[in-house]
Amino acid sequence: MTHIQNKFTDVLNYIDLHLDDELSIEQLSEIAHLSKYHFHRQFSSYYGISLSAYIKLIRLKRASYQLAFRKSLKVIDIALSSGYESPEAFSKAFSQAIGQSPSKFRQSPDWNCWHNKYESLTSMRVKIRDDKVNDFKVEIVNFLDINLAVLEHKGAPQMLPNTINNFIRWRKENKLPPSKNRTFNLVYDDPALVSPENYKFDICTSIKGSVKENNYGVINKNIPSGPCAVIRHIGSDDTLKNAVNYLYDVWLSSQKRELRNFPLFFERIHFFPEVAENEMVTDIYLPLK
Structure with a gap:
């Protein structure tokens, strides 16, 4: 800078x-x-x-x-x-x-x-x-299998808040607060590389057992166990793409590792508006073989 x-x-x-x-x-x-x-x-x-x-x-x-x-x-x-x-x-x-x-x-x-x-x-x-490249610290961890309740979003990224709102309602009705149940996103697409109508993004929380039938469209999915490269991103979602691009463009090209057949995913540790945007904490996981 x-x-x-x-x-x-x-x-x-x-x-x-x-x-x-x-x-x-x-x-x-x-x-x-x-x-x-x-x-x-x-x-x-x-x-x-x-x-x-x-x-x-x-x-x-x-x-x-x-x-x-x-x-x-x-x-x-x-x-x-x-x-x-x-x-x-x-x-x-x-x-x-x-x-x-x-x-x-x-x-x-x-x-x-x-x-x-x-x-x-x-x-x-x-x-x-924009984050400086040298600020990114990548660790390899063994992520343990976790069961999820998921609301799938498909459509323009700017309409994602409507899906989030519906998921929050379902989550409250089922007494699954972020303080007790972990919050994840399964990230299938880069919004810059797909048409808005084809953009897919899952909003998820950890859950024990199966999701009960509901009118929101919430379903069960799973993040399987396995090695992952992980970066802890601190700051606004506006700069998440910098860390994601670093994992793919810089870190992965320097490693003798192959990617697993599972999408990139985020774990939301602290999120806006509970904390200031520059204090948001998001762990970014890249699944590896």
């Missing part, structure tokens, strides 16, 4: 960890060790967005996840933690940014519209958060 990239990385990490706090130019410029008289222009020049607009979008991104996936949270609490003094002010800002009111988004989120809004922001964050 360049010198200025390192400075901005510190700022973005701080913002992620302090979304509930007041974030001022003076404070953030000190973290970047840049003059407060120039910091705002440098940030805007590098990213093409003002600092205040960036903070607003990141707060509303977390709010949208809380509305969609954490139904127990009250709208007023989400509004206050997002920096708004009233639900009315929050509703106005959310509607302008996302295209739906908070209550409508909670009831029936338009993820296509949401994705279009945040696509540029995701690209911006990836620009500075």
